[in-house]
Structures are given as C-alpha cells and as structure tokens.
Amino acid sequence: MSNLVFVLDTKKQPLDPIPPGQARRLLNDGKAAVFRRYPFTIILKYAVPKRKTQPHQLKIDPGSKTTGLAIIQGNKVVWGAQLQHRGQQIKNDIESRRAIRRNRRNRKTRYRKPKFLNRIRCKGWLAPSLESRIENILTWVNRLRRFVPISGISQELVKFDTQKMQNLEISGVEYQQGELAGYEVREYLLEKWNRKCAYCGVADTKLEVEHIQPRSKGGSDRISNLTLACHGCNQAKGNQDIRDFLNKKPELLKRILAQAKQPLKDAASVNSTRWALFNKLNESGLPVEIGTGGRTKYNRTRLELAKTHWLDAACVGDIEALQLVTNQPLLIAAKGWGSRQMCTTNKYGFPVKHKTRCKTFFGFQTGDMVRAILPTGKFAGIHVGRLTVRESGVFEMRTAKGKISPVRHKYCKSIHCNDGYMYSFSTNVQ
Incomplete structure (x- = not known):
C-alpha cells in the first residue's frame, strides 16, 4: 500500500486524496495531469462546482534528527512521511567557516585592536542549526496545506527532563x-x-x-x-x-x-525548539492540538504499531483507533539550496578554484531529481536520485542506496526540479 494521491481542481483548490488506481485512470483518460512528483499530486482539467471535502488532521512528531508527519482522515492514515533534518551539517559548515575566517583575520590584522563585541541577538533567537528544523517543518506544513484540505494540526509537545x-x-x-x-x-x-x-x-x-x-x-x-x-x-x-x-x-x-x-544534545535541541514551533504553527490560523510523548507511546503500544517516526506522528493526541491506508512513507531529506561561495579554499583559507556563475548545464542543475538509465558500466540499470551537475556533462547522482558516478547527461530524464529536498521511499515495509 502506497500513499494516497493528492488532487487539485483546475483552480488549484485541494480536494480529498484518492487511491493510486483512481488517479491512474484519470491520467490515462486525459482528465488530469501530473502537477507534482513529490508528494505525488495531480491536477484535474475541469472545475469542481460543488467542492465537498472531509476534514484532515496533519499530525507532527518533532525530533532532533527526524520529524514524523502524518495526515489523518477520520481514523484513516492516508499519508505519511519522515523528514530528515540537516542541523548537524549546518553546525559543521558554520564551524568550518568560522575557523577559516579566524585564521585569515589573525594573519591580516596582526596589529589591529580586537573588534568590540556589539552583536545583539533578538528575543527568541535560535541557533541556525535549530532554526532550520523549525523552517523545514513549517515549509512542509504550508506545502501540504496547498495539496490537502487540512482542518487542524496536532503537535507532540514533548518535554525532556x-x-x-x-x-x-x-x-x-x-x-x-x-x-x-x-x-x-x-x-x-x-x-x-x-x-x-x-x-x-x-x-x-x-x-x-x-x-x-x-x-x-x-x-x-x-x-x-x-x-x-x-x-x-x-x-x-x-x-x-x-x-x-x-x-x-x-x-x-x-x-x-x-x-x-x-x-544530551538531542534532548536539548527539542527542548529549545518545541515552543518556537508551536507558536509558529499557531500563526497559521489552524487550530493546533498538543499531545505528550507519554500519550503518543501509549496510543502506539495500545494499537500495536511499529516504532517509526511517521507512525508516532499518527499517534499524537487523543485517538481511539487507526486504520493504515498506507504503509510506505515518503522519506524526505533536507539538502538545502547550495552555497553562495564563489570559490573553494584550501585548508589555510586561501582561494584555489573559482566557481562558474552558470548553474544549469544541459538542462539540469544540482539538486534536480532525475531518472537515469545507464546502459553499461558498474552501475548499469535504472536509478532515481539527486544530481550534482558539472560543465563537462558527466554528472554524479545521490540515491537512497549511495552515490552513482559517472552519469552522463544524455541518459538523464528530469522528474522533479530542485526544491531543497531529496526524496525516496522506504524499502522496509512495516
């Protein structure tokens, strides 16, 4: 069982999700077109005059490294996803940049007085690695609201002692x-x-x-x-x-x-962001329900569900029963939008190579999700992953199973433009 398919009418208004078989028939009959690959969304070629939708609850299980997302229609889990954050990568990048700048500053300002510490942090400031977790969740909350008629949000407001x-x-x-x-x-x-x-x-x-x-x-x-x-x-x-x-x-x-x-880094990161996320969700205008970690665990144990992030999200709040319409969550990994750095540096902080100002080569740019059919070589076969492009036309691809290289541009077919995330599906069906 895969996730249900999101549906938009011709005016881009969200309708109730439908099973994959029904979506396939609409596409084959020419009554709909693919609007988005991840999450899979179709758009109808006709208007729906009397649009009637059922209430859907978006449930969130925030985590330090991975956040669970689930959409509930009544007592049915119609969609699930696991959002992997990149907070540690951001922290490492900032520390590397700080070390390079400090070394370079010490070499070039040998006789300059130290700079006065006049940087002021606003109220509610969070470290960039923590802020990225909140922004990732909010990005997907806003994105899902465009594809599904969300009527409310449930958040696990966990507290670590x-x-x-x-x-x-x-x-x-x-x-x-x-x-x-x-x-x-x-x-x-x-x-x-x-x-x-x-x-x-x-x-x-x-x-x-x-x-x-x-x-x-x-x-x-x-x-x-x-x-x-x-x-x-x-x-x-x-x-x-x-x-x-x-x-x-x-x-x-x-x-x-x-x-x-x-x-206790993971516990501290969740403690630092839980109320900031709750306040941001309240600004969405939707009613926000909160639940505790103990209630989530009790619901999951009572319903005899596996321990996964997306099923934890489905168990957030007050529930009586759950029916799994899907058991294959979408795996989402935050990758960012790249770097604005125009040159690469050596370990001493000096520029060694300047980057080209062109981002697109042969119709592809870094971050695009493509389907590559490689006829020969070590990685011969069909692969789906995220590209790293080069001017030569010989690319690299990152898939859920690892790196694929080389991948020539003539074997690639674009399926999803870069939006800062990488997508795959779980191979371990629960």
Missing part, C-alpha cells in the same frame, strides 16, 4: 535548581542506543536497563552509566565490570564507553 536523565534520585532543593521535569529515562535510552542490545546488537526483543559500572562496585544511576541489554547479555554480565566482561572485545568496549558519554 535533563535533570532526571543525569540523576534519577534528584529531588527537593537540588531539583528545584534545575530547569525541567517529567522525562521518561527508558524512552531516552531506547533512542540513544537505537533500540538494540549494546553488547550483542540484537533488535526486536525485550530490552533491560543495564548499569555499565555495577552499582555494587560504585556505579550510579546517571544516564551516562546506563545502557540497554537483552536478558541473556544482562545475565551473562551480572555485576562484572564492563572492562572485564568485554576484555576480548576492545573495539566494542571503546564504542560503548564513547556512546555512553554522549551529551
């Missing part, structure tokens, strides 16, 4: 000096350790909270001392020190200790 995550037994005055309250440590551990046993890597089984340094040997309940283990590994380790338990697996030991000390 970093105090409890650091110390389960914190209370009283010590806790009052903190900032947050009410976070489920088990759910955080599931996300942190990718829902797998840290020792054997088994998934899809019952996992237990495991102390890396046993409490009998001075270990604490801090989140940095907790991991997940299956019952067998938990019993095999017992109260051994992890270095004794994994003395024959030094690489696994190193990875677990490093992962255990990871900062």
